[in-house]
Amino acid sequence: MKDINTIIQEKKPKPKLSNLIFAFIGGATVSVLGQFIMDMIVRYTDLSKSEAVTPMIIIIIALTCLLTGLGVYDKLATIFGAGLFIPITGFANSMCSSALESKHEGLVYGIGSNIFKLAGSVLVYGVVATYLVGVVRFIYENL
Amino acid sequence: MxxxxxxxxxxxxxxxxxxxxxxxxxxxxxxxxxxxxxxxxxxxxxxxxxxxxxxxxxxxxxxxxxxxxxxxxxxxxxxxxxxxxxxxxxxxxxxxxxxxxxxxxxxxxxxxxxxxxxxxxxxxxxxxxxxxxxxxxxxxxxxxxxxxxxxxxxxxxxxxxxxxxxSKKHPIQIEAYTLGVIQDFNYKDVNDMGGAMSIAAYDTITTHFKDTNRSFKDYDYVVTGDLGSLGLSVLKALFKENGYTDSLDNLVDLGTMIYKGCPECYMGGSGCACSMLMLCGKYLPMIENGKINSLLYVPTGALHNPIAVFQKQSIPSIAHAIVFRKAV
Structure with a gap:
């Protein structure tokens, strides 16, 4: 007689290969778009290539927030999965969606305290990792 | 009892x-x-x-x-x-x-x-x-x-x-009910509520059959609340593994049916309203119109709590059963 855990594992749908392919297409599209925006900035402004990174990221974030607000982003993310989740688009969407969701609880208790609900972990461990790398680099360069 | x-x-x-x-x-x-x-x-x-x-x-x-x-x-x-x-x-x-x-x-x-x-x-x-x-x-x-x-x-x-x-006579009677016991088999997949709840549905249905000496063929339909298609197939497998030889054709799941033909709904519907809407929208009218005579209604509940899930606790579940019958 099989136990219930075995039965569930047998019946669970297997992960779809198409998810992998769509994630690749999604991620690639975001990357190509980012590169295109960056090239345009270098071409039509006085900014150098390394200076163009920041405005490019800002444009991608703005686009993501716009799509989130219009209710389109979550539908795209359902299709492209990790392809949109891993780039900065995922980070921007997590903040924007949390803010949108909390708007009825007001500016302070709603948006203010909830905007980093999902993105908070990324920031905390991003900063911690930066410190650790910084300390290692400091020791390496001064010894 | x-x-x-x-x-x-x-x-x-x-x-x-x-x-x-x-x-x-x-x-x-x-x-x-x-x-x-x-x-x-x-x-x-x-x-x-x-x-x-x-x-x-x-x-x-x-x-x-x-x-x-x-x-x-x-x-x-x-x-x-x-x-x-x-x-x-x-x-x-x-x-x-x-x-x-x-x-x-x-x-x-x-x-x-x-x-x-x-x-x-x-x-x-x-x-x-x-x-x-x-x-x-x-x-x-x-x-x-x-x-x-x-x-x-x-x-x-x-x-x-x-x-x-x-308590005054009307066409649909509630004849009996079976109270559920909280079930937990240390299952932790918070996405798969159907799998977690299938054991509760199994326990309540089998207890009901034992208490009343009835089986699937005594009911026109045995409906579970919101197991979804995965939970329903697990429940059916549980019956087969435990030696139930009855036909399970009249065992259906309301969550699987409510969003029929909706690919974005994944395994089906769930929530307090799912079983209630299906009961009031489909099955009670069927009893009232005489299309069916008896219904074993078994809504299932995943008693999970988001905080407990983050604390790596498993998902308890419960199911209660009610017998609806055409009043005679």
Whole structure:
């Protein structure tokens, strides 16, 4: 007689290969778009290539927030999965969606305290990792 | 013995309210009120759920030609923290309210509690509601958060159903009920509520059969609440593994049916309203019209708590069973 855990594992749908392919297409599209925006900035402004990174990221974030607000982003993310989740688009969407969701609880208790609900972990461990790398680099360069 | 017989509990009337999404599948054209969007003309999702609950209550009172003050009691359940829909939605009425939480099996628990008060001609209203966006927000992630959902998730139903119970004879009788026991087999996949709840449905159905000496062939339908297609197949496999040789053709799942033909709904519907809408929208009319005679109604509830899940606790579940029958 099989136990219930075995039965569930047998019946669970297997992960779809198409998810992998769509994630690749999604991620690639975001990357190509980012590169295109960056090239345009270098071409039509006085900014150098390394200076163009920041405005490019800002444009991608703005686009993501716009799509989130219009209710389109979550539908795209359902299709492209990790392809949109891993780039900065995922980070921007997590903040924007949390803010949108909390708007009825007001500016302070709603948006203010909830905007980093999902993105908070990324920031905390991003900063911690930066410190650790910084300390290692400091020791390496001064010894 | 976990099964209790009821001598004279009848369904006086029933009514529903839901949104456009529920009007597409199995319940198309069978709902009393359908709102065009999930806000239901309200400012936010929580108020929308309260509106759904109030609308279903208004509908059932209108259908049965009663006023609110004719009721003895309202038993109400929902999924929100502190039973927000129940207590905020019903705060301006002047009759007693019992708020209950039994996750998605609240409809059964409400009917069980209600039937014990619906004696000597008293009328008790039982209502449950749930709302997709409000539940998503509380239990999972923000609605606009772009997350690729797992294949095994179910979709919370937006809607509410209300049933008035009485002890005076009406076409639909509640004949007996079986109380559920909390089940837990250390299952931790928070996306797959159906799998977690299948054991509770199995336990309650088999206990009911043992207590009453009945089996699948004694009922026109045995319906589970919201296991979804995965949970239903696990439940069927459990029966087969444990040596049930009966045909399981009349064992169906309401969550699997409610969003029939909706690929974005994954494994099917869930939530307090899912089993209630299907009961009031499809099965009670079938009993009333004489299309079927008997129904074993087994809503299932995953009793998980988001904090407990983060603390790596497993998911307990429960199911209660109710026997509906054409009154003779």
């Amino acid at each position: 976990r099964t209790y017989k009821l001598d004279s509990t009848y369904v006086l009337n029933y009514a529903t309210a839901a949104t456009i999404n529920e009007d597409k599948g199995e319940l198309r054209g069978k709902l009393d009120t359908v709102f065009d969007d999930i806000y239901c003309d309200e400012k936010n999702y929580e108020l929308a759920e309260q509106k759904l609950m109030k609308t279903s209550i208004e509908n059932v009172l209108k259908k049965s030609n009663l006023r609110l003050n004719d009721l003895e009691l309202i038993v109400s359940g929902d999924l929100m923290n502190q039973l927000m829909t129940t207590y905020y939605g019903l705060r301006h009425i002047s009759i007693p309210v019992i708020g209950i939480y039994s996750a998605c099996s609240s409809s059964a628990l409400g009917l069980i509690i209600g039937s014990n008060y619906a004696v000597n001609g008293k009328k008790v209203l039982v209502t449950t509601s749930s709302h997709y966006a409000a539940a998503e927000r509380q239990f999972r992630y923000p609605n606009e958060y772009g997350l690729q959902k797992k294949e095994v998730v179910t979709t919370t139903t937006s809607g509410a159903g209300s049933i008035i119970l009485t």
